[in-house]
Amino acid sequence: MSNPLELHHVSVAYDGPPVVRDISLTLEPGAIGCLIGPSGCGKSTLLRAIAGFEPLRRGEIRLAEQRVAAVGHSLPPESRRVGMVFQDFALFPHLSVVGNLAFGIRRLPRRARRARVESLLELVGLADAAALYPHQLSGGMQQRVALARALAPGPAVLLLDEPFSSMDATLREQLAREVREVLRREGVTAILVTHDQIETFAMADRIGVLADGGLRQWDSALGLYL
Ligand SMILES: Nc1ncnc2c1ncn2[C@@H]1O[C@H](COP(=O)(O)OP(=O)(O)OP(=O)(O)O)[C@@H](O)[C@H]1O
Numbered sequence: 001m002s003n004p005l006e007l008h009h010v011s012v013a014y015d016g017p018p019v020v021r022d023i024s025l026t027l028e029p030g031a032i033g034c035l036i037g038p039s040g041c042g043k044s045t046l047l048r049a050i051a052g053f054e055p056l057r058r059g060e061i062r063l064a065e066q067r068v069a070a071v072g073h074s075l076p077p078e079s080r081r082v083g084m085v086f087q088d089f090a091l092f093p094h095l096s097v098v099g100n101l102a103f104g105i106r107r108l109p110r111r112a113r114r115a116r117v118e119s120l121l122e123l124v125g126l127a128d129a130a131a132l133y134p135h136q137l138s139g140g141m142q143q144r145v146a147l148a149r150a151l152a153p154g155p156a157v158l159l160l161d162e163p164f165s166s167m168d169a170t171l172r173e174q175l176a177r178e179v180r181e182v183l184r185r186e187g188v189t190a191i192l193v194t195h196d197q198i199e200t201f202a203m204a205d206r207i208g209v210l211a212d213g214g215l216r217q218w219d220s221a222l223g224l225y226l
Pocket residue numbers: 014015019037038039040041042043044045046
């Protein structure tokens with residue numbers, strides 16, 4: 001099977017010198033990669049480049065074999081098969097849980113859409129909350145809705161940018177394990193940015209250590225210790 005995500009010598013710059021430098025990495029199907037490193041080292045910028053919000057200064061990004069970004073070439077985010085989950089959930093406040101989940105698949109025929117929403121509700125354990133609105137949900141429940149919504153269209157890669165950082169440590173670890181379980185069951189490939197070591201070791205098949213815009217290591221948790 002082809003790799004869902006490949007980065008080849010990727011550099012990204014804002015106004016000045018590159019803040020992401022010459023990063024190459026590959027994620028295998030179903031693998032979860034975690035990017036860690038000090039504040040300002042370029043983690044979010046790299047994620048934004050994969051999503052399609054930042055152009056490349058150098059290199060190439062391939063998603064499920066398709067070249068989505070290179071110098072002078074950039075598919076818009078909505079044309080890339082990526083799903084995104086952020087710290088602040090960004091749920092639609094005026095839509096119920098079902099409405100939030102159905103939004104990204106509204107072009108599917110009605111019956112298929114309904115079946116997909118039902119299976120996602122089961123997947124994240126929210127079948128009883130289908131008719132509720134975001135403000136009626138706890139933070140953990142909202143994040144599960146955000147996850148299910150991102151998974152709905154069947155992305156090649158799911159991008160998570162500090163998805164649990166607004167939660168307390170106990171809930172964070174529990175959610176990290178839950179999310180890993182959900183991703184495993186769906187066979188989803190994902191890349192997660194975090195500051196949190198517990199989260200990293202709870203979730204990652206591969207850990208990427210960034211410093212000053214460069215990828216210093218790309219290895220399993222065990223490999224990082226050895
Ligand atoms: N929109 C922007 N315009 C200009 N510079 C930016 C922009 N966004 C980020 N930067 C700079 O790029 C560098 C990398 O930032 P980035 O947010 O990717 O790091 P990070 O590792 O995700 O940090 P944090 O862990 O604090 O979120 C930093 O020096 C930052 O100041």
